[in-house]
Amino acid sequence: NAGVTQTPKFQVLKTGQSMTLQCAQDMNHEYMSWYRQDPGMGLRLIHYSVGAGITDQGEVPNGYNVSRSTTEDFPLRLLSAAPSQTSVYFCASSPRGEISYEQYFGPGTRLTVT
Amino acid sequence: GENVEQHPSTLSVQEGDSAVIKCTYSDSASNYFPWYKQELGKGPQLIIDIRSNVGEKKDQRIAVTLNKTAKHFSLHITETQPEDSAVYFCAASFNDYKLSFGAGTTVTVRA
Numbered sequence: 001n002a003g004v005t006q007t008p009k010f011q012v013l014k015t016g017q018s019m020t021l022q023c024a025q026d027m028n029h030e031y032m033s034w035y036r037q038d039p040g041m042g043l044r045l046i047h048y049s050v051g052a053g054i055t056d057q058g059e060v061p062n063g064y065n066v067s068r069s070t071t072e073d074f075p076l077r078l079l080s081a082a083p084s085q086t087s088v089y090f091c092a093s094s095p096r097g098e099i100s101y102e103q104y105f106g107p108g109t110r111l112t113v114t
Numbered sequence: 115g116e117n118v119e120q121h122p123s124t125l126s127v128q129e130g131d132s133a134v135i136k137c138t139y140s141d142s143a144s145n146y147f148p149w150y151k152q153e154l155g156k157g158p159q160l161i162i163d164i165r166s167n168v169g170e171k172k173d174q175r176i177a178v179t180l181n182k183t184a185k186h187f188s189l190h191i192t193e194t195q196p197e198d199s200a201v202y203f204c205a206a207s208f209n210d211y212k213l214s215f216g217a218g219t220t221v222t223v224r225a
Contacts, residue, residue, distance in 0.1 A: 004157075031211040033211065033212075033213075035215075040123070040217055040218075041217055042118075042120070042203055042215035042216050042217040042218050043158070043203065043213075043215040044215070045212065045213065045214070048211060048212060050211065058212070059115065059214070090157050090158070092157075094211055101146060101148070101163060102148075102160045102163070103148075103160065103211070103213065105150075105157030105158050105159065106157050107155075107156060107157055108156075108157055
């Protein structure tokens with residue numbers, strides 16, 4: 001199993017550009033989440049999904065969109081990049097709670113917006 | 115929403131000594147408290163977790179304690195080793211998949 005994969009690893013955008021961060025998991029997990037990590041602030045939940053076709057907002061959803069058309073994929077879209085979105089982005093997946101509660105994180109995408 | 119505070123932000127210990135990290139949470143409905151370890155350049159990885167019907171849990175050199183009345187929980191690492199150097203995050207949740215994280219503690223183990 002590859003686990004949770006994220007692409008790209010690094011990205012530089014100009015203010016106003018749009019892009020999609022890719023996330024895929026091969027563990028057949030129902031739950032998937034996107035977090036951003038900023039210095040001194042821990043990880044903050046952006047959006048999450050409890051299954052294909054179901055998404056919901058987390059703590060900091062503004063400026064981001066998600067969709068979940070398959071169990072495996074959970075892309076994060078930046079609609080119009082802003083310098084405040086400079087961060088490291090992590091995707092995570094987890095199985096239903098009856099099996100385990102562990103969230104498995106991808107390696108992260110480091111995004112810089114100039 | 116849930117608010118998790120974590121202390122200290124940095125911790126330096128001598129190899130072989132113990133390390134303790136403390137967290138408090140605000141939402142009394144939270145019932146799941148995991149701890150994640152993040153090594154440089156990698157995503158966080160679960161090291162131990164505890165549910166609210168348990169007061170203490172141990173796994174080799176690491177242990178977690180929970181005081182639901184006071185709304186705080188702690189991570190204890192005994193006999194620290196250089197490979198324990200990392201950033202540690204506590205988190206709290208009432209539904210398993212929607213975690214609220216603390217700000218993190220950078221642990222440095224001095225040889």
